Each structure stands twice: as structure tokens, then as C-alpha cells.
Amino acid sequence: MTGQTTATPGPAPHRATAPADRYGGVHVVTGEPGCGRTWFLERAADSFAAGPVVRLRADPARTAVPGGGLRALLRALGDTTGRAPVAGSGRVALSATLSAVSRPLLVCVDDAHLWDPVSRAALGDAARHLCRTATAARLLLTVPGHRPPAPEFGGLPVTRVDPLTPPEAAALLDEVTGGDLDAGVRDEIVDAAEGNPALLLALVRRLSSAQVRGDRPPPRPLPGADVLTGLAGGYLAGLPSGRRDLLLTVAAAARDDEDAGLDPGLVLRAVRHLGHDSAVPLPDLLTSADDGIRFHSELLRATVYATAPDGRRRAAHLALARELAQGDPRAVLHRAWAGAAGGTELEAAAGDLTSRRLRCAAYTRAAELSDDGPRRAERYTAAAEQALLGGRSHHALRLLDAARSGAAPAGARGRAALLRGTTVLHDGPVDEAQASLLLATSLLAARSPADAGTAALAACDAAWSAGDPAGCLAALERCGEVAGHASQGGPRTDYRLGLRALLEARFEEAAVRLRRVARDPDGSGDPEDILRAAAAALMLGDLAEARRAGARALAAARTLDSVAAVPRAREYLAYAELRAGRHALARTHAEEGLRAAHRAGQRNTAAHQHAVLALAASIEGEPETVAGHVAAALGTARRHGLAQVATLAEWAAARADLGRGRPQEAADRLGPLVRPGARRGHFALWMLAVPCYVEAAVSAGQPEGARTVVEDFARWAAFGADPQAPAQLLRCRALLAPPDRADALYRQALDLHETAGGDFERARTELLHGKWLRRRRRLREARDRLGAALVGFERCGARAWAEQTRGELRANGAAASGPRTMAPADLSGLTPQQLRIARRVAEGATNREVALTLSVSTRTVDYHLRRVFAALGVRSRLELARLVERAEKTGAHP
Structure with missing residues (x-):
């Protein structure tokens, strides 16, 4: 393969599988080395079924021959179409030949940047001509993304091949190893490769059988200079020393903070200390913009740094330290990387660094420089905290593993257990998280009661996720024991006591306590405290307050650079909008939250987002989408013991069946979820699925099983935590009532919908009432009710339910196709x-x-x-x- 482009089998690096017709089907496909540009082209060609495909790769042997690439393309076009190229000069001939195509044709040119200038100019002219002209020909070109595109291709529409998401990267590794790769090793490789498919494959191929199984640690560093040289070293060959040192200085300045743009003046001044003139031209591997100077490609940045001699790396760090302003904590960090600063000095400066990544790097380096075992453990733990808050869960766990190597005091071990439990709570088995958090509670109780209380509340969260009410109560009891009399009162105490009252069915006390938490005007600016306010509001059914608290938590997380809190803030916002019947907005929050959860390594949080997306899709009538999100949610839920996620996912699948007119399947799925027994769903959520179950059971001719759960649902509705529940209860009673009472119950339910709001639930009641009226030959009334239901379903995008309503209207004798x-x-x-x-x-x-x-x-x-x-x-x-x-x-x- 030419141009060092790496094809990657397995999951697609880019979601697109075929060229779009926009811009006349012309796209310049780009991405960093190893991203899979060639793979993208091959996938597009293989999926193009509308007509023939012309595939051409740049041949370096032709680059010295003016027009060589152009002639090769014209010959390939003639062979494929069976028509001679249009006469004329090369540039005109190519445009005219492509314009003359009478049936769909896809032309794929890989590594077009390697063509000679004459051929590139002709190809660029033809592409621009196709953009302006309606033609059956489509054109895909690939060029590297680590340097500016050739001017001949300027102005053309660009499709960038994105890095793999963490789940896609993990799936690729599982595919190439047959699922034998140890989960911890896989997570480390996924983190190190940052979505680059070629680097993923190169790293896993280095592993021995013992390393694949996790019996031995992978090679360090990961990735090493040899791997990086093999992938990207060719792009650096032949650079003069001045440009190499300039690249090295930028790479050193961006170490562990690659997203930060760098001051060009700082870099050029530092290069002078390496013996070069400040007028060293900027290599095209770098880009300079308003936000500073940076590499086009993170893979190339890592390669430049890893392959530089040790002495040159140290010199670049010292040069940067000299040029940074006096008192800038980054100077201490650069001196530490150069071996010229000690751990104590670096630890003192770490808290003043502006980036969580840099703080993590500073504490990590300070730990590496520590001779004292307990001090080393404390520094690794501090680094793990910054990694966790910065959204790097796997890295945090590796740092906590390193902290175990030193004999730490109980307080430090308690802090490490708290961080480990918090990390696993969002990305691992929740029973393991609960055990770690309870251990942290015990270790911190005498030394730091506030942190012990935090650990106990988090243990309650773990038990809640697992569907363990007894575990929740035990954790809340432990929280009360460690809090002490000095910290009684305030939102945290109200939350603890309110949640306990709720679990013990003391609803009035619970409502008073939780309402104070949800509406605390002087609440903390800590995202975690604000998220508890959102949770309290959701428990009370105060959806407006839940939305406000979720938005506040999201803003606070961004302000404080708390990446880990962003996906969970999105989760609470999505649930609030879903409960309020604003399904499109819930989907938006969940999609954003899903991306954020993947970036932060929070698989449990991602499972919650999949459950929300499944629920939203079950309303919008997208069975394949529902099935995909349900499978993703249940996959994680079953591995990590997430009863809350499993209940929501099963409910979504059943509601999708019900919307498609399959009540028996819905009743079969929901029955175990809502009826008493060992398989009943999550203790705080199963009642939300009761209205669906009652409707499904009655429609399937099995009303007997629904009567008991309706009485359970009545107790839930009386609490007032769900604004829709009173109307839903009357609808359930109407479904089970004798004919002489059902009509009045439906009408009472519709009256309650007036105050509860929500188009979807009201439309469901109108649909069921309309069906009931039609079956009793009250056709005019049925027509009115069904027509109103159709309007409601269409207003909220419930396509499957709207189609079901149209069927009822047709059966009623009315045309309702549109x-x-x-x-x-x-x-x-x-x-x-x-x-x-x-x-x-x-x-x-x-x-x-x-x-x-x-x-x-x-x-x-x-x-x-x-x-x-x-x-x-x-x-x-x-x-x-x-x-x-x-x-x-x-x-x-x-």
C-alpha cells in the first residue's frame, strides 16, 4: 500500500459506509496516519451497488512523470465504461469524460496527494466541475490529514475519518484476538491508541500469550518508540535538525496536555536554547491558529517525542522551563521531566496547574521521584483523583494500582478506596464498587468524617443501581454514624434522611426533606451536590426543578473542568425530559451523554444513556433502534449488575412491542417485571411500567394478572412522585372496569391529563378510549377521540402509535392516511x-x-x-x- 496508509479491518472508523450525494458525490477523505482512509474507500466501493467502480492508488513510480496519474485514470475509465476518453487536453478530457457518464459510476483515488502536480491539478479541476454539474459520476479521493491539503484540492468538500470510539476500539481488539484479550489490558490499549486503528493493531500484535491473558503486564511504555516509528516514522524522515528540534519542542510543551494550543513565541524562543535561529520555518506537520500552535496529528506528536534522544528531550524541557514566566508552575513540571526538580517541589506546584491532565502528570511524576513509600502512595492517589475528575477512568485505576506499592497510612488507603469505588461505580460491577466504598467509609470515619460520609452515600448509590433497597438503607445508616453531630443539618443530611424515609415508605417526611434538597437556593457549586439535588427532584416528580438542577450541574462541571460529571449531568437531564414527555429533547441529551460517557470511560453511565435512547425510540416507533439500544444497555447491565438499567431497557422493548400492536409479546416481557416475585424489576422503577403492562395484558385477553399490580400502582400514584401517574391509574382502572364504569373513568383520566401535561400519555388514553367507544358502536364519539389521539401522537413524533391510531380510524369508517x-x-x-x-x-x-x-x-x-x-x-x-x-x-x- 502506498503512502503508508493503513487499512483497518473490523468496525468502521467512520460511520459512513457509502459516499453521499451531496456536492454531486465528491468528497476528499482525510484523517491522520493509520486512521483507515484506505479502508473507508474500500468500504465505499464495496457498498456501491448502483454501477461500476474505478479504483486507483497513487503509484510513486508515476509521481516523477508529469500527467502519469491522469493517464492511468483515463485508461481505467475507458476500460470500465467501454468508451474512449473525450478528446482534448488532459485536464479538459477528464472533466468531460466524467460529465459524459450516463449511468452511476464511482471513482476512488487513494493517496491522491502522491500524484504529480499535473495530475493533481486535473483531478482537482474535474472534482470542482462535478460539484457544479449534475452528473452520474461520483468521486472519492483520499489525502493525509497530518498536513495541509494540496492546493489543487482546495475548496472541495472534506470528509474526515474520525478515530474509533472506545467501544468500537474495544470491539476491534476483541475481534482480532478472538475475545481472549484481558479486559484490563484491552482498556489500557484503547486508552493509549486514542482511537487510531493502526496503532491499536500494532499494540496488540506486540503482546505475548501471557500478556494477552493478563498474566504479565504489557510492555512499557505503551506505545513504545519502535511501534510509533513503524507507523509514522516515515513522515519525519529527512527533516533538518532545526525543524526536528522545533517539532520536539512543541511535542514536549504539549506532553500530557495535547489539547492545549501553545504560544508560538514561547516555542520559538525555547528553540533558540537548542542552538537554532528563531526564524526556523514552521513545518507543515504543525498548524498555527488563534488558539496557538499544535500538531495536525497526535500520533505524529507522540512519535516525535518518543523517538527523540533522551538528552534532546531533556534539553527541550529545560528550554521551555527557562522561557516560561517566573512563577509559572509549568516550569517546575518541565524541570521535573528533565530531571532537574524534586518531588516535593513538584507536588507543591501541582495544585496551581490549570489543567487536570497536567495536575495528574505532576502528581504522577512526583510519585515517581519519591523514595518514601507512604508519600509515593499519597501522590499516586492524588494523581488518580485528577485522572478520575478529568474523565480518564482506566488511567485512574492504573494509578491506584501503583499506589498499592507503598505502605500507606489508613487515611491514604481510605482515600484510594473511595476513588476506586467511585470509578467502578460508573465503570464496573456495582457490588464491587459498593464493597470498596464501604471499606473507604470505615477507613476514613475517624480521620475525615466528611469524606467517609461521601463514601457511604456513594455506596448507597451503588446499592440503588443494583436494585438492593436493604443495601441502600445499610449505607445510609453507616453515613449517619460517621457524620457525627457536628455536621447534622444541611442538604446532605436532608438527602440522607429523605431518601431513608422514602425507602421506608414514610412518604410525607421524605417529601419535606427531599424538597429542601431539590430547591436549596444556597446550594454548593460542586457538581456532585447539584446532581443530588437533581436526583431528589426526580424522586419527587418535580421535573422542572430536575431540569434546572441538571443544567446547573452541567454548567458547573464544565466550569470546574470536571469531565467525569458531564455524562451524568446529561443522564439526569435526559431522564427529566423523558418523564416530562419531551422525548426529542431527552434523546438529544442522551446522545450527547453517550458520547461523553464513552470519552470518560464510564460504561455504566453509557448504559443508562442507551436505556433512555431505547425509551425515546420506543415512542418514536423505531424497532431496530430500540433493539440496538436495548441490547447495548442490557449487555452492560448484566455484566455489571445494573438492575436499574435492565428494568428501563426491558420496559423500552415492551413498549416498542405495544406500539407496534404486539400486546402478547409486551405482556410476556413486562409480566415478570411488574408482578411480585424474584424477577420483579428495580424497586424504584417497576411501577413506571405498570400502565404499559395493564394495557398489554388486557389487549392480549389476560386481565387477571393486571388487577393486583394496579392496586400496587395506586399506592405509588398517591405519593405524587409522577405527575402522569394519577391519570394513568384511572386509565388502568378503565381498562379493567365493567362497561358501565369504563367510560366515566376514561373521561376522568382525560381531565387529569389536562393538569399533568404530556401529549404522549394523553394521546394513549384517547386512543384506548376511542377503541372502547368504537367497539360499542359509538362511532361519532370514537371518531372524535381517535382524531384527537392522532393529533397528539403526531405532535410528539410517536409514529408507530399514530399508525395504530390510523388503523382504528379506518376501522371506524374514517380516512386517516394523511x-x-x-x-x-x-x-x-x-x-x-x-x-x-x-x-x-x-x-x-x-x-x-x-x-x-x-x-x-x-x-x-x-x-x-x-x-x-x-x-x-x-x-x-x-x-x-x-x-x-x-x-x-x-x-x-x-
């Missing part, structure tokens, strides 16, 4: 009150404004407006406005 063009005379069927409301709504008035104008209640307006929508067959205020406008213009109105 919006229809209404004749103005259709307004004549409205009552005078409905006509007045329709006209005012068409003028843009809100329901409240209409109510004030007509001196009626908002509920009355809402009722009449639903009947107007149903009678006219419109789905939105805009359609209603158009129909009224046509009637006014033609005079065909009452």
Missing part, C-alpha cells in the same frame, strides 16, 4: 362555538387568549379545538388556518 385538502364547505359542520374558536385560533390566538375572549375556560377551548381538528381532519393549527382562510376568501362559510 392530511387531506378540505373543501371550504366542511366548516359548515362546526357548531357556532367551534366555529368561533376555529376562527380565533386561525388568527394566531393561543388557547388561553381564546378563552379570555369568549369568557370560557381553557379546558373548554381545548375540548372544542380537539373536536374541530377531528371533524375537519386537520392535524395542526397551520392546516386549520389555511382551511379557514380559504373559506373566508370564497365566502363558503356559515
Whole structure:
């Protein structure tokens, strides 16, 4: 393969599998060395079924021959299409030949930057011509992303091959090792490779059988200079010493903080200390922008640093230390990397560093310089804390393993146990996390009661995730024991006592305590404390406060550079929006949270996000999407004991079945989840699935099993933690009631929906009521109710449920396949009150404004407006406005 591009088998480095038609199907595919540009091209070619494919790789032998690449491409086009190239000069001939193609054709040119200038110019001209012209030909080119693109390809649309996400990287390693790779070794390789497929494969191929099994540690450093040289050393060959030292200085300055842009003046001044003139030209491997100077490719940065002689590396660090401002803590860190500063000096400076990565590096280096075992353990623990807060869970665990090598006092061991338990709580088996956190509680109780209380509350969180109410109560009891009388009162105490009261079914006390936590105006700015406020609000069903607290936690996490808190803040926001019926917004938060959880190495948090996405998709009617997220959520839940995630995922799968008209499957899945017994779902969540189960069981002709759980659900609804529960309870009772009571119960449920809000739940009640009315031949009433349900489902994007409603409407004798063009005379069927409301709504008035104008209640307006929508067959205020406008213009109105 030319150009040192590395093809990568296995999971796709880029989500796209075929070229898009945008820009006429022209794309310049780029990415850093080893990212899989060639693989991307091969995947696109293999998946292109619309017509023939022309594949061409740049041949270095032709680069010295002007027009060699162009002639090779024209010959390949002729061979593939069976037509001679259009006559004319080379540049004109290529554009004309591609424009003349009459059927779909894909042209793939790999490593186009290696072509000679004449061929590159012709290819660039042809690509721009295709962008402007409607043609059947499509063009993909690959160029490296570690330096600016050739000017001949400037202005063309670019598709960048992104690094693999951590799950994709892990899947690739499992594939190439047959699943034999030890999980800890796999995590370390995933972290080290940072999503580069070629580096992943190179690292795993270095391992011996014992290292693959985890019986021996992998080679250090990971990756080493030999691996990096093999992958990217060719890009550095032939550079003069001045440019090499400039690259080394930038690499040294960015060590352990590669995301930071560097001051070009600082770098150039430091290069002078290495014996070079400050006018050393900037190599094209670097980019200079407003935010500073940096490498185009992190792989090349690591290669430059790892392959430099030790003496030259130390000299670059010392040069940077000399040029940094007096008192800048980075100077101490650079001197420590050069071996010119001790651990005590470095530890003192670490807290003043602005980046958590740099603080972690400083504490780590200080630990490496320590002769004293306990001091070394404390420094490794401090480094692990910074790694954890910075969203590097696996790195934090490795630092905690290093801390074990020193004989640390009980306080330091307690701190390490707290960090380990916190890390595993979000990325490991939760029973293991609970044990570590309870150990931390015991070790810290006498020395640091506040930290011991934090550990005990986190142990309660672990038990909650595992669905263990007894474990939650035991952890809360332990928290109360270590807190002492001095710390009684305040949000943390209210949270502990409120949660305990909730678990012991003392609902009134729980509500008072938790409400104070949720609405604490003087709350801490710590993201963890704000997240507890969000949790309290969710327990109370105060969704507006939960959203506010989640947003505050997200802002605080970003301000404090607490990367680890970002995915969990998104998790709480997603749950709050989901409970409020704002499914699209819940999906947005969950998608962002999922990406953040993967970056932070939080697989348990990612599983929560998958569960939210499954629930959202179950409403939107996307069975394949539901199945994918359910499988991802349950995969982690079963490995790590996440009963909370498992319950939500099973509920999502059942709700998707119910939405698709498969009640028996839904009832089979939900029955064990909601009925008493060993398989009942999470103690705080199973009741949320009861309304779905009752509907599924009744629809499947099995109402007997639903009656008991409805009475359990009534106790939950009475607590007031879910604004939808009272209306859902009446709907469940209506489903199980005799005919002489069901109608009244449905109507009472709809009245409660007025105050609870939420289009989806109201529409479900309207759908069930409409079905009930239709089966009793009350067709006009059924039409009104089903029409209102259809509007509600379409408003919230519940496509499968809307289709189910259309089926009921068709069975009822009404056409409901889509919006229809209404004749103005259709307004004549409205009552005078409905006509007045329709006209005012068409003028843009809100329901409240209409109510004030007509001196009626908002509920009355809402009722009449639903009947107007149903009678006219419109789905939105805009359609209603158009129909009224046509009637006014033609005079065909009452």
C-alpha cells in the first residue's frame, strides 16, 4: 500500500459506509496516519451497488512523470465504461469524460496527494466541475490529514475519518484476538491508541500469550518508540535538525496536555536554547491558529517525542522551563521531566496547574521521584483523583494500582478506596464498587468524617443501581454514624434522611426533606451536590426543578473542568425530559451523554444513556433502534449488575412491542417485571411500567394478572412522585372496569391529563378510549377521540402509535392516511362555538387568549379545538388556518 496508509479491518472508523450525494458525490477523505482512509474507500466501493467502480492508488513510480496519474485514470475509465476518453487536453478530457457518464459510476483515488502536480491539478479541476454539474459520476479521493491539503484540492468538500470510539476500539481488539484479550489490558490499549486503528493493531500484535491473558503486564511504555516509528516514522524522515528540534519542542510543551494550543513565541524562543535561529520555518506537520500552535496529528506528536534522544528531550524541557514566566508552575513540571526538580517541589506546584491532565502528570511524576513509600502512595492517589475528575477512568485505576506499592497510612488507603469505588461505580460491577466504598467509609470515619460520609452515600448509590433497597438503607445508616453531630443539618443530611424515609415508605417526611434538597437556593457549586439535588427532584416528580438542577450541574462541571460529571449531568437531564414527555429533547441529551460517557470511560453511565435512547425510540416507533439500544444497555447491565438499567431497557422493548400492536409479546416481557416475585424489576422503577403492562395484558385477553399490580400502582400514584401517574391509574382502572364504569373513568383520566401535561400519555388514553367507544358502536364519539389521539401522537413524533391510531380510524369508517385538502364547505359542520374558536385560533390566538375572549375556560377551548381538528381532519393549527382562510376568501362559510 502506498503512502503508508493503513487499512483497518473490523468496525468502521467512520460511520459512513457509502459516499453521499451531496456536492454531486465528491468528497476528499482525510484523517491522520493509520486512521483507515484506505479502508473507508474500500468500504465505499464495496457498498456501491448502483454501477461500476474505478479504483486507483497513487503509484510513486508515476509521481516523477508529469500527467502519469491522469493517464492511468483515463485508461481505467475507458476500460470500465467501454468508451474512449473525450478528446482534448488532459485536464479538459477528464472533466468531460466524467460529465459524459450516463449511468452511476464511482471513482476512488487513494493517496491522491502522491500524484504529480499535473495530475493533481486535473483531478482537482474535474472534482470542482462535478460539484457544479449534475452528473452520474461520483468521486472519492483520499489525502493525509497530518498536513495541509494540496492546493489543487482546495475548496472541495472534506470528509474526515474520525478515530474509533472506545467501544468500537474495544470491539476491534476483541475481534482480532478472538475475545481472549484481558479486559484490563484491552482498556489500557484503547486508552493509549486514542482511537487510531493502526496503532491499536500494532499494540496488540506486540503482546505475548501471557500478556494477552493478563498474566504479565504489557510492555512499557505503551506505545513504545519502535511501534510509533513503524507507523509514522516515515513522515519525519529527512527533516533538518532545526525543524526536528522545533517539532520536539512543541511535542514536549504539549506532553500530557495535547489539547492545549501553545504560544508560538514561547516555542520559538525555547528553540533558540537548542542552538537554532528563531526564524526556523514552521513545518507543515504543525498548524498555527488563534488558539496557538499544535500538531495536525497526535500520533505524529507522540512519535516525535518518543523517538527523540533522551538528552534532546531533556534539553527541550529545560528550554521551555527557562522561557516560561517566573512563577509559572509549568516550569517546575518541565524541570521535573528533565530531571532537574524534586518531588516535593513538584507536588507543591501541582495544585496551581490549570489543567487536570497536567495536575495528574505532576502528581504522577512526583510519585515517581519519591523514595518514601507512604508519600509515593499519597501522590499516586492524588494523581488518580485528577485522572478520575478529568474523565480518564482506566488511567485512574492504573494509578491506584501503583499506589498499592507503598505502605500507606489508613487515611491514604481510605482515600484510594473511595476513588476506586467511585470509578467502578460508573465503570464496573456495582457490588464491587459498593464493597470498596464501604471499606473507604470505615477507613476514613475517624480521620475525615466528611469524606467517609461521601463514601457511604456513594455506596448507597451503588446499592440503588443494583436494585438492593436493604443495601441502600445499610449505607445510609453507616453515613449517619460517621457524620457525627457536628455536621447534622444541611442538604446532605436532608438527602440522607429523605431518601431513608422514602425507602421506608414514610412518604410525607421524605417529601419535606427531599424538597429542601431539590430547591436549596444556597446550594454548593460542586457538581456532585447539584446532581443530588437533581436526583431528589426526580424522586419527587418535580421535573422542572430536575431540569434546572441538571443544567446547573452541567454548567458547573464544565466550569470546574470536571469531565467525569458531564455524562451524568446529561443522564439526569435526559431522564427529566423523558418523564416530562419531551422525548426529542431527552434523546438529544442522551446522545450527547453517550458520547461523553464513552470519552470518560464510564460504561455504566453509557448504559443508562442507551436505556433512555431505547425509551425515546420506543415512542418514536423505531424497532431496530430500540433493539440496538436495548441490547447495548442490557449487555452492560448484566455484566455489571445494573438492575436499574435492565428494568428501563426491558420496559423500552415492551413498549416498542405495544406500539407496534404486539400486546402478547409486551405482556410476556413486562409480566415478570411488574408482578411480585424474584424477577420483579428495580424497586424504584417497576411501577413506571405498570400502565404499559395493564394495557398489554388486557389487549392480549389476560386481565387477571393486571388487577393486583394496579392496586400496587395506586399506592405509588398517591405519593405524587409522577405527575402522569394519577391519570394513568384511572386509565388502568378503565381498562379493567365493567362497561358501565369504563367510560366515566376514561373521561376522568382525560381531565387529569389536562393538569399533568404530556401529549404522549394523553394521546394513549384517547386512543384506548376511542377503541372502547368504537367497539360499542359509538362511532361519532370514537371518531372524535381517535382524531384527537392522532393529533397528539403526531405532535410528539410517536409514529408507530399514530399508525395504530390510523388503523382504528379506518376501522371506524374514517380516512386517516394523511392530511387531506378540505373543501371550504366542511366548516359548515362546526357548531357556532367551534366555529368561533376555529376562527380565533386561525388568527394566531393561543388557547388561553381564546378563552379570555369568549369568557370560557381553557379546558373548554381545548375540548372544542380537539373536536374541530377531528371533524375537519386537520392535524395542526397551520392546516386549520389555511382551511379557514380559504373559506373566508370564497365566502363558503356559515
